[in-house]
Each structure stands twice: as C-alpha cells, then as structure tokens.
C-alpha cells in the first residue's frame with residue numbers, strides 16, 4: 001500500500017485566513033484551521049501572517065509535503081529594498097482610488113484602450129489605481145517593489161529566498177493588477193511607470209505547477225494564485241459551468257481557453273491558475289449584505305434566513321445593497337438604498353427577503369454580463385459563506401436564470417490551493433481530479449415571472465437613482 005501524501009491549501013481572504021490539509025490523491029480534507037483578519041480596507045500584512053500562524057498552529061501541518069497560498073486579489077503591498085512593508089496594504093474593497101481610476105482611464109485613451117492592453121478596464125479595486133493613489137504619499141518614496149497578498153505571504157513562508165528579487169506570483173493573480181496582459185502573457189511595466197511615476201520591481205510570474213521555494217520545515221511551496229482562480233481549481237470548473245461565489249465579494253466567473261476584453265468594464269479579463277483564462281464579474285457587497293441587514297432587523301443569521309424563507313415576496317420593497325460603495329455597477333461612492341418602504345413592508349421578514357433578492361439581483365446582472373461575452377451558462381455552482389443561506393439557495397435558480405448546483409459546503413479557495421500544491425508535488429502535466437459532492441437547492445416557489453418582476457423593479461430603481469448614487473454622499477443634496 002502506498003503511503004498517504006499530505007498537502008495544504010491556504011485562503012488568505014478578506015475576512016479570514018483558512019487552511020485545509022488534504023490527502024494529495026483524493027482531496028479528502030483531513031484537518032482545517034482558521035483565524036480572522038481585521039475588519040478594515042487597509043491592513044498591515046503582518047496581520048495575515050499572524051492569522052496564518054494561528055490557523056496553522058497545533059500541529060495542523062504535520063506531515064504536509066507541499067503548501068500553496070490562494071489570496072484575495074488586487075491588494076497592493078508596497079515593499080522597500082529589504083522587503084519590508086512601507087504602507088498598509090490597500091485592499092480590493094478600498095475605494096480611495098476612485099479619482100485615480102478616472103485619471104488613468106482617461107490618460108490611456110479610455111476604457112477600450114485598457115481592455116485592449118490588459119483585458120480589463122480598471123476599477124478602484126485594481127492594484128494599478130492604488131499605485132496612482134499612493135504615489136505622492138511620503139511612504140511611497142521608499143517603495144522598491146509591489147506585490148499582491150498571496151505573493152507576500154508565499155514570500156514570508158519561504159525560508160530559501162534572499163530578497164525582493166525572489167518574490168513570485170502567478171498568471172492568475174498578476175492578471176488583476178492592471179499591468180499584465182492576457183494577450184502578450186506578460187507584464188506591461190510601462191503601465192506601472194505611468195501609474196507610479198517610476199518603475200518598481202515586479203514578482204516573477206511562476207508556472208502553474210512550479211515549486212517556488214520551501215518552508216523552514218522543508219515543505220515545497222507551489223506558485224499560489226488569486227482566490228477566485230483557486231476556487232475555479234477547487235471546483236474543477238468545466239466549460240458551461242459558471243461559479244457564483246458569495247463571500248465578502250460577490251463573483252461570477254467561468255474558465256475559457258481564450259482571453260476576453262470587455263470594453264464596458266463589467267467583465268474583467270483575468271487569467272486562471274492552469275494556463276487558461278477566467279472572465280470574472282465582481283461586486284463589492286455580498287455576504288455582509290445579509291449580516292448587516294440581519295443586524296438591522298435584530299436577528300441572527302439563522303433566524304434571518306428563516307424570516308426570508310417565510311416571506312411570500314418582497315411586495316415592492318427593494319434593497320440596492322451597495323453598503324460599502326460598489327464596483328459592479330461602477331459606483332464607488334454609492335451607499336445602500338431602500339425603496340418601497342410602507343407599513344406593510346416594514347417588517348423583518350420582508351426586509352430579509354429584499355436583502356436576499358437585492359444580493360441575487362446584483363449577481364444576476366453579473367451572470368448576464370458573462371452571457372453577453374458569449375460565455376455559456378449551462379449550470380451555476382453556488383459557493384462562499386452566504387451560499388450556506390437556504391433562502392439564497394432557494395431563490396437563486398429563478399433569479400440567476402439557470403440550474404443551480406450546490407457544492408457541499410467547504411473552503412473551495414483553500415481546497416483549490418491544496419490541489420495546486422498536490423499538482424506541483426506530483427510533477428504531472430495536469431492536476432489530479434478530486435471528486436466533489438454536489439447538491440441541489442430546495443424549491444422556493446418563485447416563478448420565472450415573479451423573478452423577472454423582481455429583477456425589473458430592481459433595475460428600474462437602480463436606473464432612476466444612479467445619478468444620485470454616483471455622487472459622494474456629502475455632494476448629493
């Protein structure tokens with residue numbers, strides 16, 4: 001009998017670090033750990049390392065031969081020549097670079113020029129806009145290199161590296177910077193210089209199954225990738241599959257064999273972790289829409305879910321869920337909006353239902369944007385923290401307009417990273433297939449006609465309030 005080999009996958013996400021230890025042959029999850037991150041949009045990367053240490057404590061990694069890190073995309077980590085962090089990492093959901101984004105889009109000649117150069121039109125999430133935003137800050141003068149969260153954590157874990165010249169990234173995460181092209185499969189350093197005013201050292205782009213270093217205990221380090229790319233690997237997405245992930249962000253993405261370039265900016269033309277592409281739409285508000293609304297109506301998440309399921313409909317109550325500003329639609333200054341509040345709708349159950357509908361209407365628009373790029377949507381795989389909500393599961397098929405399957409609850413980013421680690425360890429040309437159990441949602445009694453009405457009202461409220469929501473709050477009145 002051959003000996004069991006163990007690999008670990010890490011998800012350094014917005015709200016927490018999660019670690020899974022798996023059997024390299026089957027993907028069976030044998031051990032898990034997690035630790036929270038600070039609730040902020042600018043964070044000292046040392047907090048991620050602290051969370052990693054807690055999440056992987058108590059012998060979690062015993063016997064692990066290879067580790068890979070999946071990380072929240074886009075976050076800007078600025079380093080000096082010695083590899084020390086010179087500014088708090090500015091995360092994907094920090095909208096401070098809204099004006100810098102407009103400047104950069106206009107300087108290059110508009111959205112189409114960006115889509116042509118990088119496959120994506122930058123929004124304030126993209127690292128390049130953060131470089132422009134930070135350019136004149138005193139700390140920026142000391143910056144010699146720029147990296148992403150997964151690049152930084154991988155570098156911290158590597159015991160056999162010298163300095164910033166040894167930092168690595170991968171195609172998937174590099175494709176969310178705004179200075180990497182899916183058409184040339186390479187960096188465009190002139191875009192870094194345009195944004196920052198001078199060149200910076202960039203991580204080397206490692207191959208999908210490369211071993212990029214070793215930890216102090218001798219485990220091999222795989223290249224790692226962005227969290228959505230890792231989730232695609234964890235789900236083993238196939239053509240016709242669309243993943244809808246409801247974590248801190250809401251994302252809808254598919255794998256393709258050719259790059260996309262959407263000049264409307266709705267679909268980002270990312271690369272995946274295997275050598276292909278990952279067109280993706282991302283909203284800034286997902287799982288926390290439900291927790292914030294639950295708090296508003298004084299319910300815990302379980303009672304909130306039951307309340308949403310008990311409601312027969314939202315009766316014209318609409319929640320535009322842009323609680324942290326929004327990225328898709330591109331309204332960085334936006335706030336949430338409640339429309340249609342009457343004595344009849346002013347109750348926890350209708351409010352819970354409107355929150356679930358608002359969240360799903362945003363993701364339904366995201367799935368439509370993928371369809372508009374010619375991406376087939378044969379079935380949707382629903383995952384992320386808020387996919388544990390039975391109300392979300394039940395309303396998703398009608399509102400998203402496709403068959404929905406539910407991968408068994410799990411940490412698919414960490415699992416995908418573990419699969420990449422197993423791939424790097426094996427030396428095989430393709431990753432080993434790991435089975436995934438799929439469930440189906442309970443029926444909700446929401447007809448396609450009801451769903452179309454809900455979406456139409458949501459779209460009407462958005463269209464009519466958009467000019468107001470585009471303004472910073474203090475300038476609206």
Ligand SMILES: Nc1ncnc2c1ncn2[C@@H]1O[C@H](COP(=O)(O)OP(=O)(O)O)[C@@H](O)[C@H]1O
Pocket residue numbers: 013014015016246247248249287288290291301305383384385386387388389390
């Ligand atoms: N049953 C549930 N209903 C609604 N939201 C949930 C439920 N379980 C977890 N969540 C939410 O999921 C979020 C975490 O999801 P996750 O996918 O781990 O996010 P991230 O990867 O961004 O850290 C938290 O905001 C949490 O409140």
Ligand SMILES: O=C(CO)[C@@H](O)[C@H](O)COP(=O)(O)O
Pocket residue numbers: 013014015071072073074092125176226227228247248249250251280282
């Ligand atoms: O910005 C994006 C994708 O472009 C986000 O999806 C981040 O990658 C954060 O992911 P979560 O922490 O929500 O999983």
